[in-house]
Amino acid sequence: SEAKAVFSVIGMTCSACAGSVEKAVKRLPGIREAVVDVLNNRAQVMFYPSFVNEETIRETIEDVGFQATLIQ
Numbered sequence: 508s509e510a511k512a513v514f515s516v517i518g519m520t521c522s523a524c525a526g527s528v529e530k531a532v533k534r535l536p537g538i539r540e541a542v543v544d545v546l547n548n549r550a551q552v553m554f555y556p557s558f559v560n561e562e563t564i565r566e567t568i569e570d571v572g573f574q575a576t577l578i579q
């Protein structure tokens with residue numbers, strides 16, 4: 508089954524920032540889709556909970572250099 512997580516991502520100032528977040532998240536196992544909206548400071552991720560969880564995704568966003576909070 509598939510799950511959805513939405514994160515607030517603070518610190519992205521350009522579309523390349525959003526691209527680097529998307530790329531890093533999509534490299535994780537168990538990611539169905541990742542969409543990052545720089546204008547609204549949001550990342551929406553569809554994933555398979557058997558392979559990855561919200562906290563691993565959140566930490567991956569932080570590793571790229573942005574403050575991430577799970578909001579949904």
Ligand code: 9UX
Pocket residue numbers: 518519520521522523524525
């Ligand atoms: Mo975005 Mo460019 O914050 O270094 S400004 S990737």
